[in-house]
Amino acid sequence: MSEETAQQLTDTDAAILSWETWDRVKHTERFAIVAAVVFVALWSWLFARAPITSELGGYHSLATTILIWSVFAIGFNLLLGQTGLLSFGHAMFWGGGGYAAALVSLHVYGDPVLMLVVGTTFTLLLAALTGVIALRLHAVYFAIITLAMGQLLYYLATSPLRPITGGRNGLTGIQLEPIFGLVYLGMPLPGIFGTLWVNYEYLLVATVFVLVIAFVNRIRKSPYGLIFRAIRENEQRVSFVGLNVWRYKFAAFLMSGGIVGLGGSLMTIESQFAGLGSLYWITSGEVVIMTVLGGVGTLFGPVLGAVIFLYFEGVVDGFPIVGRYWLLMLATVFTAIVWKYPDGLWGMLKLIASRIRSSVEDNP
Amino acid sequence: MGNESHTQENGAGTASNSRRHVLKAIGASGAVALAGCAGEGNGNGNGTGNGNGNGADDHAPIGNYPIEGDTAMYGWHGPLSGILAPDGEEQERGFELAIDHLNNGGGLVDHYDPLSGDGVLDYEIDYVTGDSAGDEETSIDNVERMIDRDNIQFWTGGVSSGVCQALQPIAQRERVIQLTSISHAGPITGENCERYSFRPSMSARTSAEALAATLPDLLGDDVDFFQIYLDYSYGISNRDSMTELMEGQGWNEIGQSAIAFGESDHSSQIADLDEADPDVLVFTTFGTAMADGISQMQEAGVAEDIDIVVPLLSAFSMEPAGGDAEGVIGTANWHPLRGDELSETFVDAYMDEYDELPGQAAYEVYDNVLHYSAAVENAGTFHPPTVVRELEEFEWNLAMGEMAYRECDHQASRPVYVCRGVSESEQQETGTYLELVEEVSPEDSSYDCDIEPAASCEMSEYE
Known part of the structure; x- marks a missing residue:
């Protein structure tokens, strides 16, 4: 394999840049991780400080918030996109993680890790507790019970648990x-790192983001993840094969x-609230x-969705x-995209890319 | 971009320009400026000599200081949507009027010595605004944007106590000064207090002190009272202060009933009230909930023989209640028909601009912009810790009367305006929901630093 690559290198440049190489590389696990690293390395700078792209009005704390919400959306998508379970109660995990992280920092110690x-x-x-209950139900009943459990937690936090949650x-x-007792997250990074990533907090968020991408990608590429997808396609068949569907x-x-x-805890660290x-x-x-806006069942789609959603909420809003009509505009964009491209923004990008590619291939 | 970006017509647009300006400067000087923020003290001395003669003080960079260019940004952040919007809209108008007067003279700026009417410290003032929607998470995002992208030197505004308390740590963390408004809960200048956050408006305790000083005269000495309160910090801190201070006046509390936040059906509370049969109801609530509560009491026929006291009264409560709130007694931070010369000056300027009578929300934010700017002028710099120290011993006397911050909890000692709701026809006639009953002096409305909520305040650091 390495010999082959070396030979291609010596042969022609066209060989490494060929569509075949690209098709092979883009599906490798390592490629997704490298792409994620490159993305987070440039993201804050491009969004908030680069000469042309920052004209759109982005700013660093929003860049951080977007990465955190992306973690939320990626985690959610593992259930919806990969396994086909629509939960309407994922705020309980987002908020639950956030409250737990807040409580440990208030009552024990505030190390971010x-x-x-x-x-x-x-x-x-x-999730173990609620999963046992919710997963007995299917489809819309599952969505409703997760919604109900989420709201139960909301009401618990509002009143009965006020001494703990602050109501x-x-x-x-x-x-x-300081993280590991070494450095405060708010500390600026020196030199070029400061220009790219501003502070240690961004580094922490970016690291978690990449780890989550790597983890979810591992699941997607593994036989285990394949069974998730099989359940999404046809639950009954999977059980006929002899697999325990409930367990998966x-x-x-x-x-x-x-x-x-994990995302919710990061949010608490970011907002200190x-x-x-x-x-x-x-x-x-x-x-x-x-x-849904970004693309259900894709790896990077939810990230795109988080970018668009929070851009409207955080920038267009200003x-x-x-x-003040940002929500209306977002709704219009959402409806238009989902109507034209049911696979969301990621599907749209793929479609555009493949059209460009076929036109290039037709006219070399 | 120079000269064109100085008008305040489109706050957000000019804001992003100035932000980019700064960012380019940061980019150009590498991370020198950032390293300076870390307080490494390697003597890089930036912030001086930025060419307009303002940067002569050599403070290390902190928060959004030093200011690049010749425009300083101010921020307003409050509710423009949701149930608190009536006060938020007034606040925004008061804020914009204040910026206009700071830059071009007019209004109270002409009557306030530290201010010139030609910007602040030779800086032109520009501004950004944000809609809190009364929601904590949205507010955190918005204020981070205003600090991070728009480089605000300070911000004011807001109604909800919950939002205010969520934003206080951000003021402290970012070293950007926050002057709160209306937010009434005790902990803001109590256990939640921060060095970079000041409350010029009344606290629940300030209102209760003022009510304790006036209610016996208005409603009698030997009074049985009952409390219905919203079951979260605003309601609870008012409940506690009212219990303690009214009982101190010889009043007798005969019962309490809590109502959940967001609940509009008051029937079980009204049943409790009816059973207790008090002379006075202390009803700590706001907005549509107050309107619903009072109209339901009237329908149930329990309101006729009971005097209702709502400790904090403002547009967001009075507007939905309309004529139903006639006779309700409560406190406000200011009253447009106070009758003093400065209030009249403000009312005239405001009516010229917006063609309606301003409420306390409009004036309060206007006053905040002015007295912050005066503190900056007195300090001779926008350097945040210096301005904080200046504010901690700051006294001013504009349309709200004699005001002074105290260092122990950053609560202002201030006059309180005890008001009463007027009938619908009087509202039409005067343009205001409230008539002024009595002005309570700062001495009678203040409490000592060793009394709750002030006793729980542990001030955070300056730098």
Whole structure:
């Protein structure tokens, strides 16, 4: 294989740049990870500070927030896109992870890594508990029971658990300690790193983002993930083959919940706040919109969806006059894209790319 | 871009220009500026000599200081959608009027010595605004945008106490000064207090002190009272303050009933109230919930013999209630028909611009912009820790009367305006929902630093 590559290198440049090479490379696991690394390395700079692209009005803290919501959407998509289970209660994991991370920093210690670990562990437990109940139901009943459980948690946090959750005011006063006792996340990075990534917080968020991409990609490429997809296509057939469908669904639910909880904990670290909004059903709806907008069942689609959604919420919202209609504009964009391209933005990009490619191939 | 970007007509547009300007500067100087933020103190001394003579003080960069260029950004952030919007819209108008007066003179700027009417410290003032929607997460995102992209030096506005409390740590973390408005809950200048956050408006305790000083005269001495309150920090801190202070006046609390936030059906609370049969109801609520509550009490026939006290009264409550709120007693931060010269000056300027009578929300934000700018002028710099220190001993006396911040909890000691709701026909006639009953002096409405909520305040650091 390496000889072959070397030979191609010596042969012609055209050989490495050929469509065949591209087709081979783009489906490798390593390619997805490299793409994710390149993306996060340039993302904040391109979005907020690069000469031309930042004219769109992006800014660094939004770049960070987008990566965090992307983690949420990727985790959600593992359940919806990969396994075909539509949950309307994922805010419980997002908010649950956020509250758990906030509580550990308030009452124990505010090391960001500890917060991530506790937030994720809590959501895994929560997912195990809710999964046992919800996964007995199918399709729309599953969506409804997850919605109901999410709202149950919301009401618990609003009133009965107020001494713990802070009720309507949420949890404030979250103090972050240096990560591993070494450096505060708010510290600026030196030199070119500062220009690219601004501070250590971005590095942490970017690292989690890449790890989540790598993990989900591993699942997608593995035989295990193949069974998820088989369940999505035809649950009954999978059970006829002799596989325990419930167990696979449960595993998908756990993984999805865990990733979303990880994202929620990151959000607490970013905003130093955990509030009821994160548990509310609208949050569950927003992640559905992001995922569908970006492309259900794709790896990077949910990221695209998060970018568009939060760009409208965070930038268009601030435009003079038209700004207050951002939600209406987003709804229009959403409807137009989903109507024209049922596979979302990612599907749209793929379609455009393949059209360009075939026109190039036709006229060499 | 130079001269054209200085008008304040489209805040957001000019904001992004100035931000990019700064970012290019950061890019050009590599990370020198950023390293400076970390306080490594390697003597890079940037921030000086930026060519317009303002950067002569050599403070290390902190927050959004130093300012690049000759325009300083201010921010307003409050509710333009949702149930709190009536006050938010007033605030935004008051804010824009204040910026106009700072740059071009007019209004109270002409009557306030530290201000010139030609910008602040030779900087032209530009601004950005954001809609909080009364929601904590949205507000955090918006304020981060205003700080991060638009480089605001300070911001004011807001109604919800929950939002205010979620934003206070951001002011502290980013070293950008926040002057709160209307937000009433105790913890804002109590356990949640921050060095970079100041509350010029009343706290629940300030209102309760003022009510304790006036209610016995208005409603009698030996009074049985009942409380219905919203079950979260705004309601609870008002409930606690009212219980303590009214009982101190010899009033007798005969019961309490909580109502969940967002609940509009008051029937079980009204049943409790009817059973208790008090002389006075202390009803801590706001917005449409207050309107619903009062109209339901009237339908149930329990409101006739009971005087209703709503500790905090403002447009967002009075507008939906309309004539139903006639006779309701409560407190406000200011009253447009106070009758003093400065209030009249403000009312005239506001009516010229917007053709309606301003409420407390409009004036309060206007006042915040002015007294912050005066503190900057006195300090001679926008350097945030210096301005914070200036504000901590700042006293001013504009249309709200004698105001002074205190260092212990950043709560202003201030006059309180006890008001009463007027009938629908009077509303039409005067253009205001409230008549002024009594002005309570700062001495009578203040409380000591060792009393809750102030006692729980542990101030965070300056730099």
